[in-house]
Amino acid sequence: MKKLLTGAALSSLLALSATASQAADYVIDREGQHAFINFKISHLGFSWMYGSFNDFSGKFSWDANAPEASQIEVDLKTASVDTNHAERDKHLRSSDLLNVDENPTARFVSKKVSSTDGKTLDITGDLTLNGVTREVNVDAEFIGEGEDPWGAYRAGFAGTTRIKLKDYNIMMNLGPASEEVELIISFEGIRQ
Template sequence: MLKKTFAALALSAAVIVPQALAADYVIDKKGQHAFINFKISHLGYSWLYGTFNDFDGTFSYDEAAPEASKVQVTINTASVDSNHAERDKHLRSGDFLNVDKHPQASFVSTGVAMTGEKTADISGDLTLNGVTKPVVIKAALTGMGQDPWGGYRAGFEGTTTLKLKDFDIAMDLGPASQEVQLILSVEGVRQ
């Protein structure tokens, strides 16, 4: 009888514990611990860097079953900032982000495939300039744990490369500038 009770408790713990490890996080936009940056070649001579200053997002992460994780991010495209007001005005125009017609871009994950102990390929649908395409973000767990304010945080970094023409961005910047790299660094606060 005692063996059956222990077996039942062990089975219950095996079922309950992984569920308890799954957690939902809100990206820490308020504390400015998250960034969506980009870089693109400027005529093949140098790199132009920029960021999106206004975005929101959530993710769920389960250490026991990371392939069940989910990500959702919405970017206000008018918040593009390349540290040059005239260039940013051009980036907001119909030549690039077309913010009047498409004020938001979004990413919604469709799957997570682990590629290492702390690395994964996050597949999802990116909507940019009114076009939705599948993309893969190469992601890595930066770290997780208690913060000094009594909360719990998890941080990830990821990269993906986009072809401008795939998202109907027709402005031709020359052969060295056909792709833009997105660099995402997010820290989430567990809810």
């Protein structure tokens, strides 16, 4: 009986260590331009205005066999906002909106990841923007992973979330159609 219990315990430890060995840390690939943080917001209810944040960095851990153990952190420079219109971008950086002089960095840190099928992820985390931290939920998709042609190993994801501007002390009234902004995130990470 003792041998049977010892064997079962050893098998459990081996299975646990095999699972743990599959978890990996990744750095978001900004240098290769395989990462994007975009947004869209209604312009007065007449059309969509699209933009990007061009300067950000991040890292994540990922194990396809245990997505709930995943973590992600992303930092972005708010002054890197780009809507392809210099005067509008200047206004976005002002104290009316992103207030980049006082709050030059926005940050997202995950707190919980859940998945029902291994492909669709529900990521809950804290988003800090304009000096305010609030919990948000990101609807994400695991796109794929594998070795690239240059010998590195990559994993890719995409996700969206919506935030209310007033929740982040952005009080400028842009009209009822423009109270929320949709964030659209897509990135590849390179395994370290």
